[in-house]
Amino acid sequence: MQERALRKVLLVQAIEETDRSGEVLPLSERIEATRAVIGNSPPAVETQAEAPLSSATEWFLIRRAEILLRSLLSRSPGIDHVLAVAGGVTPFDRGTLVLAFAAGMALSMLDGGRSINIFAPPLVGLIAWNVLIYILLLARTRRERTGGKPATSWFASFYASRVRNRIDALLGHSTRFNAPLAPGLRRFAGDWWEIAQPLFRVRARRLLHIAAALTALGLVAGYYIRGFVLRSGAGWAGNSFIGPESAHALLVVLYGPASLVSGIPIPSAEGIGASRWTAPSVGGSDAAVWLHLIAWTAGLYIVLPRLLAALLSTLALWKVSRRLQLPPGLSGYVRTLFASARDGTV
Numbered sequence: 001m002q003e004r005a006l007r008k009v010l011l012v013q014a015i016e017e018t019d020r021s022g023e024v025l026p027l028s029e030r031i032e033a034t035r036a037v038i039g040n041s042p043p044a045v046e047t048q049a050e051a052p053l054s055s056a057t058e059w060f061l062i063r064r065a066e067i068l069l070r071s072l073l074s075r076s077p078g079i080d081h082v083l084a085v086a087g088g089v090t091p092f093d094r095g096t097l098v099l100a101f102a103a104g105m106a107l108s109m110l111d112g113g114r115s116i117n118i119f120a121p122p123l124v125g126l127i128a129w130n131v132l133i134y135i136l137l138l139a140r141t142r143r144e145r146t147g148g149k150p151a152t153s154w155f156a157s158f159y160a161s162r163v164r165n166r167i168d169a170l171l172g173h174s175t176r177f178n179a180p181l182a183p184g185l186r187r188f189a190g191d192w193w194e195i196a197q198p199l200f201r202v203r204a205r206r207l208l209h210i211a212a213a214l215t216a217l218g219l220v221a222g223y224y225i226r227g228f229v230l231r232s233g234a235g236w237a238g239n240s241f242i243g244p245e246s247a248h249a250l251l252v253v254l255y256g257p258a259s260l261v262s263g264i265p266i267p268s269a270e271g272i273g274a275s276r277w278t279a280p281s282v283g284g285s286d287a288a289v290w291l292h293l294i295a296w297t298a299g300l301y302i303v304l305p306r307l308l309a310a311l312l313s314t315l316a317l318w319k320v321s322r323r324l325q326l327p328p329g330l331s332g333y334v335r336t337l338f339a340s341a342r343d344g345t346v
Contacts, residue, residue, distance in 0.1 A: 015184030104218020244273030
């Protein structure tokens with residue numbers, strides 16, 4: 001059963017099993033919903049609690065839940081919001097992405113002066129960090145493919161706790177305005193929390209990949225603002241150990257792939273020597289070439305790999321969402337529904 005459909009089924013189950021008197025969902029509506037899907041002759045269902053549900057039974061549960069939710073939403077519109085939050089739609093995701101972009105822009109200011117350092121220390125640091133993450137991700141993927149247990153990062157746990165806190169906040173709100181509904185929502189939150197841990201892990205991983213890409217884009221945006229809006233020049237501070245020839249060799253290592261892909265040539269050793277700062281804010285050269293090389297380098301080493309990883313995480317999320325482990329009580333719930341439809345009771 002797909003994630004979105006399972007959320008609806010579990011919510012309806014939780015409400016029905018905590019609202020025995022029918023105060024939230026009238027008993028007559030439950031029977032009518034069952035008969036609207038299967039008619040007056042319920043078919044045989046799985047008899048063992050541990051037996052997997054057939055596709056026909058899953059279809060029945062989904063269609064019945066959708067009918068009851070439409071009725072429930074007309075009386076309690078907040079239910080839709082609870083389902084969305086349980087699916088991971090929270091302000092935390094948007095806030096994380098905005099913060100990542102802002103952090104990247106702030107990093108662009110940390111290269112040691114008013115002028116732009118052509119060695120771009122913030123970019124080098126960001127690349128080093130991302131390469132380390134790539135190595136750790138490859139090691140974890142290899143371990144999982146050899147039968148290792150999927151690791152849960154601190155961020156995945158934090159992400160899951162933020163979703164749970166948001167749901168709990170909604171439950172507190174519903175308790176004040178619709179007290180009979182609160183037990184069912186609390187039951188649903190607990191059931192979903194146990195089932196959705198694999199989803200939280202993959203969603204947190206995807207969020208981190210997108211945030212890393214936005215941090216790099218924020219860095220590039222910050223450099224472009226400094227170069228084209230604030231009119232900052234570009235240069236470097238040489239010393240007795242690094243001269244124009246050594247600086248050129250280091251810049252070829254840093255910007256070589258970007259130069260190859262973009263076609264933007266790296267200035268010669270003579271040109272690099274001419275952009276050397278003779279004093280703080282004295283000397284340097286036009287920043288345009290270096291800004292474009294910084295942008296291409298950030299794209300090749302950070303943005304492109306991270307977006308690819310985010311795409312792979314999206315595919316993984318799709319796979320996980322289609323094979324979530326069903327709660328053990330679902331088979332008994334189905335048997336009760338069919339028995340109720342036959343007897344005309346609940």
